[in-house]
Amino acid sequence: MNTTTRMVVLLTALATVLIFALQMATYGWVVAKYMVVETHASSTHMRSVDAKSANPPVFAELKPLPVVLMHGMGDAAGNSGMKEIRDLTAKTLGTYVVNIPIGNSVAEDVRNSFFVNMDDQLEIFAKEVRKDPELSNGFNAAGFSQGNLLIRAYIQRYNDPPVYNFISFHGPLAGVGALPQCKPTAFICKEIDRDSLAVLCHRTEHLAQANYFRHPLKIHEYLQYAKFLPDLNNEKPTPNATYKANFIRLQNLVLIRAKRDTQVFPKDSEWFGAFLDGTYDKILGFNETRWYQEDLFGLQTLDRLGRVHFLETDGNHLQFTTKFFLQVVEKYFAPTLAHPVNSYLL
Secondary structure, three states: OOHHHHHHHHHHHHHHHHHHHHHHHHHHHHHHHHHHHOOOOOOOOOEEOOHHHHOOOOOOOOOOOOEEEEOOOOOOOOOHHHHHHHHHHHHHHOOOEEEOOOOOOHHHHHHHHHHOOHHHHHHHHHHHHHOOHHHOOOEEEEEEOOHHHHHHHHHHHOOOOOEEEEEEEOOOOOOEOOOOOOOOOOHHHHHHHHOHHHHHHHHOOOOHHHHHEOOOOOHHHHHHHOOHHHHHOOOOOOOOHHHHHHHOOOOEEEEEEEOOOOOOOOHHHHHOOEEOOOOOOOEEOHHHOHHHHOOOOOHHHHHHOOOEEEEEEOOOOOOOOHHHHHHHHHHHHOOOOOOOHHHOOO
16 A cells, blocks of 8 residues: 555544544434433343353342443433433432543533543543542442443552442443444455554544554554553553452443444454454454453453353444343342342343
8 A cells, every 4th residue: 555545544544533423422412312211112122141140140238339320422421311311220229320420511521532532531530439428438330332441441440449340331341443333344444444543543642432442453553552451451561460350359240232233343342352363354252352361350250250241232332221221230230138139130
C-alpha cells in the first residue's frame, strides 16, 4: 500500500470513528429509554449456557447491598432513561442505587464517554464511588456496554470499597477487534482495519474507544503502545498481582452477550473471548484465551470456583427488556429470607 493510499485509508478510518461516535451519542440516549418502556417485548430472552449458573449464587450477606450502575458511551447518568432504571432497580431490590457520572453535566458526561481516555474516566469513577458514604462498606455493580470496562478496571485497580457481584450487560470486556457496524471480513472494513486503524487506535490517548481496541493482526503494536486493556489483561511483561487478587474477590461475575451484536466485534468479547492473534478467521472462547489459560487476572480461578455465569440475549447491542434486566439483578443482587437464592431461576 503506497503512502497516498495509506493516508486515504487512515482518514477514512478516522472519519468512520467520528461518524460512529456521533451515531452512538444519539444511540446511547435511546438504549436506556428502550429498556424501560419495552417491558412486554417477546423478542429477547435469557439463556444460561453454563451449567454452573444454575447453582445458587454466593453472597456476602443476606441484606441487599447498595448498587452502582455505570452507563455506556454516548449515555449519561442523568438522562431520563438511566434515572428510571436506577429507580426501578431500587424499588425491586429495596436498596440504595446510584448512577455514576463521569462529567459535571449530562452534556459533559456524554462527551467524556468519548473523548476522555479510559484511565482518566476510571479516576473520575473511583472518586465518585469513594465519596458516597452509602457505598463505603461495598456494593454490587452492573454496567452497560463500555461502562463495564470501568467497573472491571475499578475492581482490579481499586476495589476499595469492594465490589461483591458484577453483572456485565453487553460489555466489551476483552476489547474490540474491529469498528462497530463494520464486519472485519467485509472488503472496506478489512482495508481500514488492516493498517490504519491499528495506528489510529493503539497510539491515540484521546478517544476512549481506542483504549480497548485489540487489533488481532497487530498484536505487537497493541502490546507496545496500548496502555489500558493490555494492562488490565496483565498481558504486559510484568503482570500486576494486585489485579488478580482483587478480581478473584468477586462472588459472582455475570457475563451477558448479545447474540446479534453488530457493535462489538467479536461479540464473544462480552464473554471474555477474542479473535485469535494473527487472524480474523477464528474466535477463541473465553477459556481458550491466554488470559484464561495462564490465569493472568483471575478469570480461570473464578470460573473453577463456579462464580462465572454466562447469559445471552437474542437481540442486538443493548436490546433487552426492563423485565429481563430486573430479573437478572434480582437473581444475583437480592437474596432474602422470604425468597431463597435458589428460587431465582429464570
